[in-house]
Amino acid sequence: MFKKKHIVMIVVAFFVVVLLGGCGTDTLVENRIEKSIKDATGQKTDVDFGTGGLNMQGEDGTSIQSGEDVKLPDDFPKDVYVIDGKIIVALKNMYGAGYNLSIMSDKSVEEAKSLYREKLTADGWKVGLDATIGDIVMFSGQKEKRTVSVSITTDTENNKTSVAVTTLEPTE
Numbered sequence: 054m055f056k057k058k059h060i061v062m063i064v065v066a067f068f069v070v071v072l073l074g075g076c077g078t079d080t081l082v083e084n085r086i087e088k089s090i091k092d093a094t095g096q097k098t099d100v101d102f103g104t105g106g107l108n109m110q111g112e113d114g115t116s117i118q119s120g121e122d123v124k125l126p127d128d129f130p131k132d133v134y135v136i137d138g139k140i141i142v143a144l145k146n147m148y149g150a151g152y153n154l155s156i157m158s159d160k161s162v163e164e165a166k167s168l169y170r171e172k173l174t175a176d177g178w179k180v181g182l183d184a185t186i187g188d189i190v191m192f193s194g195q196k197e198k199r200t201v202s203v204s205i206t207t208d209t210e211n212n213k214t215s216v217a218v219t220t221l222e223p224t225e
Contacts, residue, residue: 097111097112106118106119106120106121106122106123108120114145115144115145115146116143116144116145117142117143117144117145118142118143118144119141119142119143123139123140123141123142123143124140124143125140125143125154126143126145126152129143129152129154129220130152130199130220132176132177132178132196133173133176133201133218133220134168134169134172134173134176135154135156135218136156136158136160136165136168136169136216137158137159137160138156138157138158138159138160138213138214138216139156139157139158140154140155140156141155141156141157142154142155146221150221150222150223151219151220151221151222152218152219152220153217153218153219154216154217154218154219155215155216155217156215156216156217156218157208157211157213157214157215157216158213158214158215158216159213159214160214161214162188162190162205162206162207162214164214165190165205165214165216166190166192166205169192169203169205169216170192173194173201173203176196177196178194178195178196178201179194179195179196180192180193180194181193181194181195188206188207189204189205189206190204190205190206191203191204191205198222198223199220199221199222199223200220200221201218201219201220201221202217202218202219202221203216203217203218203219204216204217205217
């Protein structure tokens with residue numbers, strides 16, 4: 054489950070990035086973000102802008118990658134399909150509770166929906182909720198005690214399809 058500290062860490066980090074973005078070297082900004090997160094959550098966090106984006110790693114296992122060279126986390130569940138495209142954000146939730154991915158793909162919304170339903174079903178997921186609200190397609194799946202949610206929409210600004218994948222794992 055998400056804890057208040059996890060949410061505070063993310064919110065504080067992004068506000069600090071916006072506020073301090075032009076205030077000096079990456080190291081100065083990184084140190085200020087790390088201190089702000091420590092003050093807000095009591096948790097030591099490593100922040101790095103050296104990869105052309107943002108990489109953060111918390112003591113509790115929470116990690117955030119964003120930028121130009123985001124890689125799929127090594128321990129991302131192998132039975133959750135990841136569409137071809139560019140991963141924009143990869144978030145590992147605290148204590149291994151799951152992941153959030155944001156991916157930009159050249160596939161259409163309908164192609165992405167069809168691929169996700171097909172691949173998840175083939176990997177043993179029971180696809181349930183399926184809804185379309187405006188131009189957003191959403192559905193979820195269950196497998197044992199795990200959940201996967203997929204949201205797909207058109208990113209008209211970039212002429213791509215935006216896919217958000219969230220996995221939730223039970224924690225002890």
